[in-house]
Amino acid sequence: APAGLRFGLGRAAMPEEISAWDVKIMPDGTGLPAGSGNALDGEPLFEENCAVCHGSFAEGVDNWPKLAGGDGTLAAKDPLKTVGSYWPYLSTVWDYVHRSMPFGNAQSLTPDEVYAITAYILYSNDLIDDDFELSPETWNEVEMPNADGFIVDDRADTEYTEWRTDEPCMENCKPEPVKITMRATVLDVTPDQAGDEAPADAAEEM
Amino acid sequence: MSKDTNAPSRRQFLTSAAALGAGAVAASAARAAGPDPLITEVQPWASGFGDGVDVTPYGLPIRFEGDVIRRNVEWLTADTISSINFTPIHALDGTITPTGCAFERHHSGAIELAKDDYRLMINGLVDQPLVFTYEDLERFPREQHVYFCECAANTGMEWAGAQLNGAQFTHGMIHNMEYTGVPLRTLLAEAGLDAAGELKDKWVYVEGADASSNGRSIPMEKAMDDVLVAFKANGEALRKEHGYPVRLVVPGWEGNMWVKWLRRIEVTNAAVESREETSKYTDTLADGTSRKWTWVMDAKSVVTSPSPQSPIKHGPGPLVITGMAWSGHGKVTRVDVSKDGGMTWETARIAQDGANKALVRFYLDTTWDGEDWLLQSRAIDDTGYVQPTKAQLREVRGENSIYHNNCIQTWHVKANGEAENVEVS
Numbered sequence: 001a002p003a004g005l006r007f008g009l010g011r012a013a014m015p016e017e018i019s020a021w022d023v024k025i026m027p028d029g030t031g032l033p034a035g036s037g038n039a040l041d042g043e044p045l046f047e048e049n050c051a052v053c054h055g056s057f058a059e060g061v062d063n064w065p066k067l068a069g070g071d072g073t074l075a076a077k078d079p080l081k082t083v084g085s086y087w088p089y090l091s092t093v094w095d096y097v098h099r100s101m102p103f104g105n106a107q108s109l110t111p112d113e114v115y116a117i118t119a120y121i122l123y124s125n126d127l128i129d130d131d132f133e134l135s136p137e138t139w140n141e142v143e144m145p146n147a148d149g150f151i152v153d154d155r156a157d158t159e160y161t162e163w164r165t166d167e168p169c170m171e172n173c174k175p176e177p178v179k180i181t182m183r184a185t186v187l188d189v190t191p192d193q194a195g196d197e198a199p200a201d202a203a204e205e206m
Numbered sequence: 207m208s209k210d211t212n213a214p215s216r217r218q219f220l221t222s223a224a225a226l227g228a229g230a231v232a233a234s235a236a237r238a239a240g241p242d243p244l245i246t247e248v249q250p251w252a253s254g255f256g257d258g259v260d261v262t263p264y265g266l267p268i269r270f271e272g273d274v275i276r277r278n279v280e281w282l283t284a285d286t287i288s289s290i291n292f293t294p295i296h297a298l299d300g301t302i303t304p305t306g307c308a309f310e311r312h313h314s315g316a317i318e319l320a321k322d323d324y325r326l327m328i329n330g331l332v333d334q335p336l337v338f339t340y341e342d343l344e345r346f347p348r349e350q351h352v353y354f355c356e357c358a359a360n361t362g363m364e365w366a367g368a369q370l371n372g373a374q375f376t377h378g379m380i381h382n383m384e385y386t387g388v389p390l391r392t393l394l395a396e397a398g399l400d401a402a403g404e405l406k407d408k409w410v411y412v413e414g415a416d417a418s419s420n421g422r423s424i425p426m427e428k429a430m431d432d433v434l435v436a437f438k439a440n441g442e443a444l445r446k447e448h449g450y451p452v453r454l455v456v457p458g459w460e461g462n463m464w465v466k467w468l469r470r471i472e473v474t475n476a477a478v479e480s481r482e483e484t485s486k487y488t489d490t491l492a493d494g495t496s497r498k499w500t501w502v503m504d505a506k507s508v509v510t511s512p513s514p515q516s517p518i519k520h521g522p523g524p525l526v527i528t529g530m531a532w533s534g535h536g537k538v539t540r541v542d543v544s545k546d547g548g549m550t551w552e553t554a555r556i557a558q559d560g561a562n563k564a565l566v567r568f569y570l571d572t573t574w575d576g577e578d579w580l581l582q583s584r585a586i587d588d589t590g591y592v593q594p595t596k597a598q599l600r601e602v603r604g605e606n607s608i609y610h611n612n613c614i615q616t617w618h619v620k621a622n623g624e625a626e627n628v629e630v631s
Binding site for chain 2: 005006007009010011012013017018021022024025026027053062063064065074075077078079081083086087088089091092095096099100103104106107149150151152153154155158159160162163164165166168169170171172173174176177178179180181182183184185187189190191
């Protein structure tokens with residue numbers, strides 16, 4: 001039996017099986033297959049495979065995700081979070097497109113096509129020139145604008161220290177009488193039953 | 207014979223009684239109208255037959271409960287394939303969520319994966335990469351636990367204000383089930399972790415068999431603690447939409463990490479920083495920086511009745527206020543209820559001692575005199591964490607976090623018994 005087996009269940013995974021399923025790309029680019037592509041190659045591929053949802057310039061159609069734009073909006077009232085404005089690692093773009101896009105026809109793109117489409121998305125975000133050849137060799141030349149925009153969960157320091165207490169307030173907990181400041185029915189976006197003003201499934205009258 | 211549809215039902219009787227006067231006095235009107243024909247007249251179900259035992263090999267709820275169903279909110283997402291629906295928590299009691307109405311969240315739809323076609327791979331920094339069939343998994347020693355699975359986005363639409371009018375919609379991205387499965391650490395040990403060396407800086411990357419894959423990175427410490435590779439929920443096989451035949455159960459942690467249709471587990475020396483832990487499931491703060499790896503779901507509660515979908519219909523008098531509470535840090539030890547928007551609080555009764563990282567049910571047996579209430583609940587867990595107000599959360603995070611909104615919810619209960627989702631000062 002192979003090393004490590006305690007119950008002797010399962011069998012050894014074969015190299016072909018591992019390479020078929022383990023297609024992840026690490027943030028440093030580890031896992032990238034050989035290949036290359038630029039935005040000029042990527043444009044017709046994007047138009048054919050992606051633009052119906054994401055727009056010809058990766059700007060998004062209707063409610064579908066916008067992949068470009070939003071630079072400098074992360075602290076705004078309505079941030080626009082795209083590959084260019086938000087995503088920290090290029091590896092995630094390649095990995096996600098390769099593994100899970102196009103939506104409804106995933107895992108249909110060759111490595112060269114994924115390089116080219118990734119390059120087109122970067123170009124649409126003004127991050128590379130249209131003839132920049134994206135490949136494992138040039139991978140580290142691309143700078144993602146929001147690479148330093150993330151911190152590891154700090155709730156233990158910023159919240160738990162404040163909100164852990166033995167004695168929560170039980171009486172006279174607010175300085176002034178409580179007032180209603182906002183009502184959901186003003187927005188009126190909850191699904192209704194036809195002709196019924198109550199929410200979709202107000203409990204049946206007994 | 208079975209059902210006589212012409213017979214007056216209790217429901218029809220009360221509806222017509224209510225039509226004569228205010229709904230709030232319907233019960234009293236029924237009492238005052240003389241002898242109750244539901245008692246004085248022999249009813250068909252007391253005389254004829256009901257259904258035979260061969261009628262329903264696997265049953266659904268009785269038709270009168272037809273409104274206790276999952277609901278979709280169309281405008282939330284671009285389509286229904288990568289989308290969410292909501293558990294009808296306003297109509298449930300106890301803690302176990304019926305699997306048939308337990309919420310769904312998919313990123314490329316609910317796939318159909320037969321046990322015969324199922325494979326689970328363990329690879330990466332292990333002594334021996336392995337492939338398991340479904341049958342293999344059932345031969346490992348099992349455990350059973352009840353845990354809540356709450357979507358990281360539950361209550362997320364409420365960050366900027368009171369928006370959706372019903373507990374199902376504001377708090378229904380949650381279910382709570384009894385799972386049977388194999389500890390992840392058992393499977394990792396089967397592959398052998400000597401090759402991984404020092405475990406404390408290692409990670410486990412997990413992904414599903416669906417097109418979205420939903421890959422997430424889990425620190426080894428959690429993987430070796432209480433993560434389950436589960437194949438049964440509430441006693442039966444997982445529902446298709448909940449990951450049949452095998453899903454990951456990650457107690458206390460955000461629902462996105464509970465990878466469904468689990469197909470691969472890889473031991474790595476760093477987080478993969480996949481799409482689902484960079485673009486999504488990261489929480490943007492007011493200054494534009496974002497938290498990543500916000501795995502734990504903090505203590506939270508909600509009053510499920512009365513609530514907008516569960517108004518008070520019986521008029522003044524005895525009233526059961528009920529709701530549910532949970533914490534990803536451990537057990538909920540106490541729930542307080544306020545009727546005046548948080549000015550004063552009384553401690554509710556917890557129906558049954560809470561299990562670790564599982565829902566508890568609370569009740570406040572009280573009297574309603576028809577006055578306006580601003581009804582709130584406040585959970586406290588065994589770490590001493592007290593569920594915060596939305597104002598407290600916003601003060602730290604701003605309004606663009608999307609995820610992890612565990613604020614205290616307020617329902618405005620009005621004199622007519624209806625309730626509305628509101629924010630208060």
